[in-house]
Amino acid sequence: xKETAPHSSDSPQLTEQHRELLDQVxxxxxxxxxxxxxxxxxxxxxxxxxxxxxxxxxxxxxxxRLERNGMVERIVTSTRPVAVEYRIxxxxxxxxxxxxALLHWTTVTLPAVEQARERFDDQEExxxx
Amino acid sequence: xKETAPHSSDSPQLTEQHRELLDQVxxxxxxxxxxxxxxxxxxxxxxxxxxxxxxxxxxxxxxxRLERNGMVERIVTSTRPVAVEYRIxxxxxxxxxxxxALLHWTTVTLPAVEQARERFDDQEExxxx
DNA sequence: CAGCATCCATCATGATACTG
DNA sequence: CAGTATCATGATGGATGCTG
Numbered sequence: 001x002k003e004t005a006p007h008s009s010d011s012p013q014l015t016e017q018h019r020e021l022l023d024q025v026x027x028x029x030x031x032x033x034x035x036x037x038x039x040x041x042x043x044x045x046x047x048x049x050x051x052x053x054x055x056x057x058x059x060x061x062x063x064x065r066l067e068r069n070g071m072v073e074r075i076v077t078s079t080r081p082v083a084v085e086y087r088i089x090x091x092x093x094x095x096x097x098x099x100x101a102l103l104h105w106t107t108v109t110l111p112a113v114e115q116a117r118e119r120f121d122d123q124e125e126x127x128x129x
Numbered sequence: 130x131k132e133t134a135p136h137s138s139d140s141p142q143l144t145e146q147h148r149e150l151l152d153q154v155x156x157x158x159x160x161x162x163x164x165x166x167x168x169x170x171x172x173x174x175x176x177x178x179x180x181x182x183x184x185x186x187x188x189x190x191x192x193x194r195l196e197r198n199g200m201v202e203r204i205v206t207s208t209r210p211v212a213v214e215y216r217i218x219x220x221x222x223x224x225x226x227x228x229x230a231l232l233h234w235t236t237v238t239l240p241a242v243e244q245a246r247e248r249f250d251d252q253e254e255x256x257x258x
Numbered sequence: 259c260a261g262c263a264t265c266c267a268t269c270a271t272g273a274t275a276c277t278g
Numbered sequence: 279c280a281g282t283a284t285c286a287t288g289a290t291g292g293a294t295g296c297t298g
Binding site: 014016017018019021022023026027028031032053067068069070091094095098101102103105106107108109110112113115116117119120121 | 143145146147148150151152155156157160161182196197198199220223224227230231232234235236237238239241242244245246248249250
């Protein structure tokens with residue numbers, strides 16, 4: 001019956017759909033957006049401040065993508081001027097532990113990575129120029 | 130020395146270094162490369178076959194980046210013609226569980242995401258055209 | 259406030275050709 | 279086999295100005 005069982009847990013056949021999903025949800029900005037929204041809902045400009053280096057266009061694009069994928073909800077309050085709140089959805093919430101784990105992983109691993117980079121870069125500036 | 134829980138409510142100070150690391154290791158191709166190499170070492174063209182839709186240039190770039198970050202090791206055997214094997218490093222291995230969890234997450238979540246996309250796209254094709 | 263529209267620079271990717 | 283080099287192109291990102 002079975003095709004090889006390559007993985008520790010289970011190894012489903014990953015179609016391009018799955019990769020696309022990760023691609024849309026795990027990109028640089030989306031990860032930080034979701035992380036921020038896991039704490040509490042935020043308005044557009046609050047998000048901009050929460051993620052200092054992002055500019056308006058990519059932020060908007062990422063939010064739309066996350067909204068389309070059902071990860072965040074966009075709530076418009078018709079005051080004057082309008083207030084727009086972004087809130088994480090239950091689906092998005094299922095990513096929280098993973099995101100925390102990833103961020104934690106970076107803090108643990110970064111030192112080793114920086115060492116590796118130095119070694120790599122050193123042997124790049126090689127002799128025989 | 131305990132750092133408190135890696136929960137998002139406890140936001141660890143994530144510098145841009147941390148984001149950059151995730152960015153270099155979690156991108157579309159790298160994720161699949163690491164996943165493939167977690168099973169067993171692979172040669173360059175084996176990797177190309179393992180990740181069908183990737184072309185040579187981005188694959189090479191991703192491998193170099195992963196190598197620089199200490200995630201994979203490039204082993205050259207000076208036969209004729211040369212054989213080059215890519216192998217996951219101990220550091221890279223620390224990502225395996227996370228990657229498995231992410232891939233598993235996609236399989237669990239994809240159906241809900243697809244529903245969300247339909248809803249979103251439906252209300253995009255709105256009236257008043 | 260929360261965007262969208264526009265222009266422009268940069269980058270990643272694809273295709274192709276060439277090397278040891 | 280395992281790349282590098284080059285060119286063309288399409289997608290992204292920054293900056294700016296405008297809207298309700």
